[in-house]
Amino acid sequence: MILEHIKEFSRHAHSYDSHTCVQKEVAKYLVSGVKSKPKSILDLGCGSGEVYKNIDWEIEHFVGVDSSQEMSDKHPTCKDIDIINEDFESSTLALKLQPSYDLLISSSALQWSHDIEKMIQFASFTCKEGAFAVFTDKTFETIYTLSGLEVFLPNAQALLKIFEKYFTCKSEIKTFKISFSDNLSAFRYIKQSGVSGGKKRLSVSQTKSLIQNYPLTYLEFEVLFIWGTPKTLEL
Ligand SMILES: C[S@@+](CC[C@H](N)C(=O)[O-])C[C@H]1O[C@@H](n2cnc3c(N)ncnc32)[C@H](O)[C@@H]1O
Numbered sequence: 001m002i003l004e005h006i007k008e009f010s011r012h013a014h015s016y017d018s019h020t021c022v023q024k025e026v027a028k029y030l031v032s033g034v035k036s037k038p039k040s041i042l043d044l045g046c047g048s049g050e051v052y053k054n055i056d057w058e059i060e061h062f063v064g065v066d067s068s069q070e071m072s073d074k075h076p077t078c079k080d081i082d083i084i085n086e087d088f089e090s091s092t093l094a095l096k097l098q099p100s101y102d103l104l105i106s107s108s109a110l111q112w113s114h115d116i117e118k119m120i121q122f123a124s125f126t127c128k129e130g131a132f133a134v135f136t137d138k139t140f141e142t143i144y145t146l147s148g149l150e151v152f153l154p155n156a157q158a159l160l161k162i163f164e165k166y167f168t169c170k171s172e173i174k175t176f177k178i179s180f181s182d183n184l185s186a187f188r189y190i191k192q193s194g195v196s197g198g199k200k201r202l203s204v205s206q207t208k209s210l211i212q213n214y215p216l217t218y219l220e221f222e223v224l225f226i227w228g229t230p231k232t233l234e235l
Contacts, residue, residue: 027107030133038102044088045109048074105131124166124230138222156224169228176221
């Protein structure tokens with residue numbers, strides 16, 4: 001399933017920037033909650049650089065990890081930035097990283113982990129401070145309810161419990177809405193933003209009927225924000 005997300009991101013990399021106002025807002029808000037001005041930063045699922053673009057303090061080293069070549073090709077480059085084109089769940093990723101970073105951050109990417117708890121645990125061993133924004137199961141809730149599709153996004157409360165196992169953290173659940181003048185534009189946005197699963201699970205006629213019968217004038221998103229320090233550092 002992850003591979004299909006990657007293909008989806010790669011396919012839409014050219015249009016990603018213009019169809020991602022929610023992810024842009026999310027990255028901006030996530031970075032604004034980081035107050036410590038960390039010097040070394042690891043960004044998991046860095047994409048085209050929304051996290052990096054919002055950093056307004058001086059840093060020494062920024063490492064972005066993304067499995068989509070097309071997305072990471074759009075990331076800003078400079079001598080302080082290293083981009084690793086790899087799956088952040090790969091067991092060999094740690095070999096390419098420093099033992100620890102001042103900040104490990106991930107915006108709009110961890111919801112696709114096969115094993116999100118393993119990723120959160122890995123994060124807690126790899127940073128002095130963590131900042132995470134994860135799309136949750138209230139995202140596109142009306143579409144899931146109408147279509148009967150199985151929700152693949154994590155539940156915010158369940159996810160918060162996992163974060164609290166590994167981090168002493170501050171959390172916030174925020175909802176976002178984007179309005180559209182017609183349903184077709186809304187469904188195009190889903191396709192091009194890469195927030196959907198990227199897996200075609202509805203037939204063409206089911207999709208048509210969903211587009212015709214979608215009752216809202218907006219798309220709904222819910223994001224869990226976490227800022228915290230690893231509990232391992234407290235031992
Ligand atoms: C919605 S985009 C967010 C990009 C960026 N963080 C932002 O805020 O705009 C999610 C990114 O995560 C990447 N991604 C998803 N699953 C991944 C995985 N298992 N390993 C590495 N990158 C992954 C995708 O390629 C994509 O670039």
